[in-house]
Amino acid sequence: MGQFSVREYCEEDEDDLIAIHDLARPVELQGSCDPRAFVPLRDDAKDLNEFRACRKLVAIGNGKIRGFVGIGDFEIGWLYVRPDSSRLGIGRRLLSRAMALIQEDNSSGTAVSVFVLEANKPAITLYESKGFRITETFTSKNNGYPCKVHKMLSDYNLNCEITE
Secondary structure (H helix, E strand, O other), X not given: OOOEEEEEOOHHHHHHHHHHHHHHHHHHHOOOOOHHHOOOHHHOHHHHHHHHHOEEEEEEEOOXXXXXXXXXXXXXXXXXXXXXXXXXXXXXXXXXXXXXXXXXXXXXXXXXXXXXXXXXXXXXXXXXXXXXXXXXXXXXXXXXXXXXXXXXXXXXXXXXXXXX
């Protein structure tokens, strides 16, 4: 794919981001939750509202959106990369940029959190490489289907460098 860049989200990106979510979400659920737990984002009003409410960054490569990350109050969420663009450093770059933005707004030093499905080993490895650690594991429901979830925390100032 070559080089890619990260920029702020704009409203015209919504359809592309929803398509990426809907491609990547079934992969995320593998081994953690019944596949029937997948619901397209447009069909899940609660998640769609959360998606729209968070600040988002998008990764662009070869003129196409390849991934995105959502940022909440001291929380990383919505980190999705197109399955055909995975393992190229896109998720790592999005995470680094999101952490840097949180650090700018985090004068209190509050820990940053992320929630990851237990069997999503690539995501867990990525977060651990950026200083996150599992602090809690619990059973939750994903559209009515049980799944195990890790809560991971990172000190706000760990591994927030931006490498271009």
